[in-house]
Amino acid sequence: MTLTTVDEVEAAAARIRSTCVRTPLLELPDPALDAPLWIKAESLQRTGSFKLRGAANAVAVLDEDARRRGIVTYSAGNHGRALAHAARAAGVAVTVVMPDTAPPAKIRATEASGAVVMVRRPDDIMTHASLLADREDRTLVPPFDDPHVIAGQGTVGLEILDQLGEVGTVVVPVGGGGLLAGLAVSLKSLRPETRVIGVEPELAGDLAEGFALGRRATWSRELTTRTLADGLRAAAVGELTWEHITALVDDVLTVSEDAIVRAMRTLAYEARLVVEPSGAVATAAVQHHHRSLGRGPVVAIASGGNVDLEAFASLLRG
Numbered sequence: 453m454t455l456t457t458v459d460e461v462e463a464a465a466a467r468i469r470s471t472c473v474r475t476p477l478l479e480l481p482d483p484a485l486d487a488p489l490w491i492k493a494e495s496l497q498r499t500g501s502f503k504l505r506g507a508a509n510a511v512a513v514l515d516e517d518a519r520r521r522g523i524v525t526y527s528a529g530n531h532g533r534a535l536a537h538a539a540r541a542a543g544v545a546v547t548v549v550m551p552d553t554a555p556p557a558k559i560r561a562t563e564a565s566g567a568v569v570m571v572r573r574p575d576d577i578m579t580h581a582s583l584l585a586d587r588e589d590r591t592l593v594p595p596f597d598d599p600h601v602i603a604g605q606g607t608v609g610l611e612i613l614d615q616l617g618e619v620g621t622v623v624v625p626v627g628g629g630g631l632l633a634g635l636a637v638s639l640k641s642l643r644p645e646t647r648v649i650g651v652e653p654e655l656a657g658d659l660a661e662g663f664a665l666g667r668r669a670t671w672s673r674e675l676t677t678r679t680l681a682d683g684l685r686a687a688a689v690g691e692l693t694w695e696h697i698t699a700l701v702d703d704v705l706t707v708s709e710d711a712i713v714r715a716m717r718t719l720a721y722e723a724r725l726v727v728e729p730s731g732a733v734a735t736a737a738v739q740h741h742h743r744s745l746g747r748g749p750v751v752a753i754a755s756g757g758n759v760d761l762e763a764f765a766s767l768l769r770g
Contacts, residue, residue, distance in 0.1 A: 453695045456599050458641035461606035461634065464509040468604060471508040471538060473498055475608075477615040477751070478723050482738065487620070487748025489738055491719065492612055495727050495757030499565065501683075502608055502631055502755050503534035503595070509604030510593045511538040519544045522590045526550070526581040528627075528683055529558030530730075530756050531595035536567035547590075549581040553677055553685075557760040574673045574685075596628030597690025606634030612751055613639070619646045620747040623734040625755045626650040626659050626704065627684040629693030635753075636700035647746045650697065650704040651737040653679040653712065659689050659697070663704040668694045680709055680767075683730030683756060705744070711736040713767050719754060720768055728759035729767075 482489040494502035522545035532548035539546040548567040551574035585592040624632045632650045656676040662669035670688040715736035719725045734752035
């Protein structure tokens with residue numbers, strides 16, 4: 453498969469400049485590191501997650517005929533909301549197929565962003581979206597396994613390098629692998645010595661297993677739905693994202709559910725950020741695996757903040 457290039461990431465950055473905001477890079481003192489921990493606060497992105505970057509780029513490259521016919525996707529929440537936002541701004545109709553395990557708040561937010569939402573069993577969302585796209589002659593925009601989505605997500609890496617300059621290690625949450633793939637493209641192309649590390653929940657560790665074995669692994673939904681990190685419950689990374697990850701990523705780590713909750717508390721109390729469980733796994737990895745991260749500065753991606761506030765408060769209280 454053809455890997456995304458840094459030129460494509462830079463082109464995506466130009467396309468999405470008016471749709472996405474440049475998110476802050478926040479310094480978080482961490483006594484376990486030999487340098488400060490930096491948090492890339494994608495939780496403050498419009499629509500509440502990094503997903504808007506890839507979605508906006510995918511919409512921007514549609515031709516006029518595709519825009520007229522409309523688009524379809526499947527999503528656990530953040531991609532669907534992001535695609536709905538980008539599509540509405542472009543005057544494009546969008547349908548999002550979501551799993552019945554998705555948090556109700558994410559379903560409501562996706563509908564509020566202008567999408568028609570269809571709810572199906574988790575194992576059926578991809579198939580149903582594909583059938584709908586074929587039947588209605590609409591463009592399918594996958595949540596991660598798409599070159600335009602990967603290029604859009606890679607713009608996070610361009611911003612980090614511009615904001616910080618010298619970067620030792622970047623730690624990235626992994627569900628389907630689009631963010632990790634895109635970041636690896638931009639970072640390894642422009643600063644090859646930077647270590648790029650993916651992080652999953654232990655309860656959804658398909659990539660960690662596959663990375664160790666040297667082959668793409670798939671876990672059952674019964675396994676992956678055990679994690680609090682609902683945005684990282686993909687049964688496997690995509691085929692295209694897998695090719696990027698095996699070519700460019702240095703390591704993949706996992707973290708426990710307790711570590712995820714501790715990281716959410718750290719981000720809330722120390723950085724004043726509302727971060728969903730999926731967005732806290734990179735910070736959890738820094739806290740738990742700091743000895744294996746290599747030299748600093750270390751950047752952890754806080755990838756999203758779309759969490760029900762009552763659930764968030766409950767987790768903070770313990």
